Amino acid sequence: MRTRKHWLPMALVIAALGIPLLGMPLAAIAGYGDVLNMPVGVTEISKKVYGLHMLIFKICCVIGALVFAVMIYSMVMHRKSKGVTPATFHESTTVEIVWTVVPFVILLLMAWPAAKVLIQMEDFSDSEMTVKVTAYQWRWHYDYIDEGVNYYSQLAADHNVARQKDSGVDLSGFENYIREVDNPLVVPVGKKIRFLHTAADVLHAWWVPALAVKKDSIPGFINENWARIEEPGVYRGKCAELCGRDHGFMPIVVRAVSQEEFDAFIAEQKAAGQTAELDSERQWAKSELLARGEEVYQRNCVSCHQANGKGIPGMFPSIHGSEIATGDIVRHLQTVMDGVEGSPMQAFGSSLSDIDLASVITYQRNDLGNDMGDVMQPYYVKRLRSGTTSVSALDLELNSLTSGISTGVSN
Amino acid sequence: MSYSDTAHHGDDHDHHGPAPGLKRWLYTTNHKDIGTLYLWFSLLMFFIGGAMALIIRAELFQPGIQIVDPMFFNSMTTMHAIVMIFGVVMPAFVGLANWMIPMMLGAPDMALPRLNNWSFWIMPFAFTIMLSTLFMDSGGPAGGWTLYPPLTLQMGDSFAFVIFAIHFMGISSVMGSINIVATIFNMRAPGMTLMKMPLFVWTWLITAYLLIATIPVFAGAVTMLLTDRYFGTSFFSAAGGGDPVMFQHIFWFFGHPEVYILILPAFGIISSIIPTFARKPLFGYDSMVYATASIAFLSFIVWAHHMFTTGMPLAAELFFMFSTMMISVPTGVKVFNWVATMWKGAMTFETPMLFAIGFVIMFTIGGLSGLMLAITPADIQYHGTYFVVAHFHYVLVPGAIYSLIAATYYWIPKWTGNMYDEKLGKIHFWTSTIFVNVLFFPMHFVGLAGMPRRIPDYSLQFADWNMIASIGAFGFGFAQLLFVWVVVKCVRGGAKATDEVWEGAVGLEWTVASPAPYHTFETAPSRQLIDKNHF
Missing domain, CATH: 1.10.287 (Helix Hairpins)
Incomplete structure (x- = not known):
């Protein structure tokens, strides 16, 4: 023994x-x-x-x-x-x-x-600027509260393709694989930046190791932390709180720049915002909406509804031939804007622009195996959102425009 | 069962053995049979939970998603934790308690034998329900074993089954605990005073109180989730006046004592094994008892150290940092006592001793990383990363699991009457110990370097360490097949064990025959026997 x-x-x-x-x-x-x-x-x-x-x-x-x-x-x-006798002290x-x-x-x-x-x-006094960070499944929204600029930031499109199961993409070409975003957060160096954290759906956590900031984003509550970045550079982070299927795919990129560069960035963002504003007033061609709709779909919908629109049976419903995407167009819009309570389907009304909403609705109705023939224009979305038209009025107006589609009574 | 019925059986009670066939196991109220059931059940669950871990490590073998959908991956991490905690470590400790506590106390059986039968037989049903959710349309739970809302509320209708199964497991645990408390307070042989009890009994007594105190809290929390999901309440939804973070407070009020539920009986096992193979009494018996009680008390006031990033007031963060750091004092006392027990002993290194020493070393590594995690500003960096995964796996795998393996090697000669194969046992130890470090040590590195936990895919700089960890995982997993082989071989035969089994063993369980007769201590052991057999 x-x-x-x-x-x-x-x-x-x-x-x-x-x-x-x-x-x-x-x-x-x-x-x-x-x-x-x-x-x-x-x-x-x-x-x-x-x-x-x-x-x-x-x-x-x-x-x-x-x-x-x-x-x-x-x-x-x-x-x-070794032949020792055990001691007996205890x-x-x-x-x-x-x-x-x-x-x-x-x-x-x-x-x-x-x-x-x-x-x-935990000392938030004397902060010099504020960025509100709102977490969504699965992207970040940055709101420069004092500057009046805000935008979304999510996994870069080519990384999003590469990371799909069996994508066949050679990952060695991606230096910062799944750590790259479309729109990085741009901040000035040397300033005490206060970050406000909240979430739209589930818990997330905004974490950038190089800044030693990590705080949970909690729906309905606002958390805060701060950083004063000393050196210009690009600092990468990740969501650090399990937030569902694509938790691993919501990177953070912070680009710290000089004050001048930062000012230029803000000016540029403001100009872009004005162009978008004008764009949402005009009549869009169906092909334009479809092209943009596909992009919006790829960014926001594929992780649940899948690239072919058929979802995952039992978990995520299909858009192909669905009651909503082939039914009344205004109800379709409302579903996307307001989400479905008690399900992972979130309310996209706050996170997508008028143009994005109009184009994704148009795309879902005319692609992914659907062929409804009707289109949604950005200005309808805008009117509905601003309350200048009611659901029923918009319903009537749209249904008289589109011929050959039976909508029935939906409200 | 009527009185006359019991009386009728009274006469031939001494002679009756187990009922034949399946009925023996279904209807048994014998503490040894029930202990055996618990142990086989947890061994089976160990391989189910282990298979899930291997799916996780296979997906993480290289960057990119090759094998499973991220949703299923999340299901695996969630289910792996639930199975390992509630299906392996907890029932295995209960199994050991069933087998050993009556024998250690000189008692004929557990105090509440029928309750004992029931608390075991709930478990297979609970886990059948729990595991069946993986085959339902909406999939298994995928929001983490901590079940944080709102994410967990996004789950499909298999959610209700998960909650139901958790309630079952909780009922089983509470009944088991009540039984253990009742046994310890009522069934001790005359002369077996509390401070003569083996430490395994002491640690289980304290663990049982932790379970009785916290499982109902957990049951409340998951019931609130259930009503939030199905009955329109808003306990955890800010939109309805609730608070998602409140769930975390309630959960961790259960969850942190739960961590000690998973380790205190292990302390008891190690405190039995080391003195045996050092041939020297346990150093500082009294301080071991007090340290266990202190850990149990502190475990109730440290819960929010799991929540340093949720945005608590500064005063709370400071309080939970200090209270958490305090836990390392009584835990340190335990480690120092074990080392002092070894000091100037006459040690031999049979398999149970090897696993016990492996436990002390690697549990200490896990304990020290726990002390690092207590430092709140640093924890804000560590939280939610693989550093945390490394920490708790060090205390749970070469910690709790090693103690269970050590206990099996230590007591299996008493259970079966046969010696296990020492050579295979040693091979099992060495392969396990090498691979468990290959598996978990690199997780410290990737965690510190910024890899979050619970992700199915990672950036390229983490690739090499993850590949190494995955190799360790498969090595460790397959090494456990060897354990099954050793156990099966020992059950089927082998060199006959003596009653004492081990040269330096002290305790009443070593005074009965090997294998232990179906009924032991039907007459209480004498005071002299008790006094001769305790530290």
Whole structure:
């Protein structure tokens, strides 16, 4: 039953400790330096957090090394095969007090700097600008509250194609695979930026490691945190709270630029907003709506309803031949705008523009195996949204426009 | 059962053995039979939960999505946790409690044998319901085992089955706990005072109280989810005046003591094994008892350390940081006591001892990363990443699971009357220990470097470590088949075990024959026997 092999205790120790302790420097030599540890980051807070992390890590290493050293020594020296007789001691109040009090003192020494950093992290005073971050399944909405600019940010389109199951795309060509977005958050360096966090559907968490900011986005509540970025650059992050099917695919990209560049960016965004405003007033051709609708569909609908529009039976309903997409067009619009309560179908009314809504409705009715022939114009969406027309009035107006489609009474 | 009926059986009670066939297991009220049922059940669930883990690791073997849909991936992470926590570790500890506590206390059986039968037989039904959701149209639960709303409320109608199954598991746990408390307080042989009880009994007593205190809280939380989902209440919906974060507070008020429910009995097992193979009494028995009680108390006031990113007031963040750091003091005392028990002993390294030492070392690694996680500003970086996954797997796999394996090797000669195959046991230990580190250690690195948990796909810089972890996962998984082989082999035969089994073993269970007779301690052991057999 008993073994007398002398190498056993040592081998045990090597197996249990060798991989961690030898593995780390070896891996560092092999070039994994940046995939081993927390980034130092580019804010005062992130550097302090890194400092705390390294301090507690070293304390833990010392404690671990001491405990394991005593164990190793004991396993080597106090073996029956060495012919020792076991001691019989089994208590010592002094020793018990020592190893209760000493760790307690170490903890106190550790608690002090940790509390100081925490207090600083929670100090939101004197912030110089505010960005409201609203999380959606599965994208971010950035609202520069003082500047009056806002937009969505989500996984870049080519990454979205590459990450689909069996996409056949060679990932080695993607330097920042699933860490790239269409519209990065652009912020100035040197300013204390306050981020307000909320969510439209489920919990999310906005996390950028280099800024040491992570805060949950909670529907119905507003959380805050802040960062003052010291160096211009591109900083990447991820959603850090499970938020459903595409939780792994809602990256964050923060581009920190000089104040001048930032001002130029804001001006550009404002100009683009005005163009979009004008665009939503004009009559759109069906082909234009279909082309844009496909893009909007790819961005917002495919993860549930799938590329072919057939959904996933039992989980996500089909759009192909569905009662809604082949039924009354105004009800279709309302469903997309208001969502379906108690289901993952969210209300897109707040997140899609008039043009996007009109084009995706048109696309869903005339593609994905549907052939309704009717179109939705952006200005109808706009009128409905602003309350200048009612659902029933719009229903009447649209139904008189489209011929050959039976709508029935839907309201 | 009427009184006369019991009286009728009274005469030949000494001679009657188990009923033949299936009936023995369905109707049994014998603590050893029920213990065996629990242990086989959890072994089966271990492989089901393990298969799910391997699906996860297979998908994460390389970047890109190759094998499963992200929704199914989320189902796997959720179900893996539920199965491993409620289907493996908890029932396995209950199985050990059933087998060992009456024998350790010199009691003939558990205090409430019929309740005992019922609390086991609920489990297979609960898990049949739980696992069946994977085959329903709307799929299994995919919002994480923590069931956070609103995400979990987006689930299809299999949600109701999940809640129902959780209630069943909870009822089983609470009944099992009541039985254990009742047994410990009422069934001890005369002279078996509380402070003479083996630590396994002590840790289970405290665990049972944790379960009785927290399972009903969990039951309340999931019932509120159920009514939010189906009956229009808004406990967790801000739109209706509720608060999604309130669920997290209630959940973790259960969930954090639950973490200790999964580890305290392990402390008891290790405290039995190390003295045996060091041939030296456990160091600091009293302080072990007090440390266990302190951990249990602290476990109720640290729950919000799981929620440092939810936006709590500064005062709360500071309180939960300090209280969490405090837990490392009594936990440290335990580790130091084990090391001091080894110190100047005369150690041998049979398989149970190897797993116990593996436990102490790797549980300590998990405990130290836990101390890191307590530091709130750093936790804000660690939270929701693979660093957390590494941490809790270190305390649960080479922690709780190792203690269960160690316990099996330690007591299986007493259960079967046969010695297990020592050579295979050692091979099992070494393959497990190497692969478990290959599996979980790299997770620290990718977590610190920014890889979130619960994702089916990752950026390219994490590819190498993930591939290594996946190799470790398959190695560790297949090594457990060896464990099954050793157990089956031991049940079927092998060198005959002596009554003492181990040279340095102390405790009443080693005073009965091997295999332990169907009924033990029908007459209480003498005070002399008790005094000779405790630390």
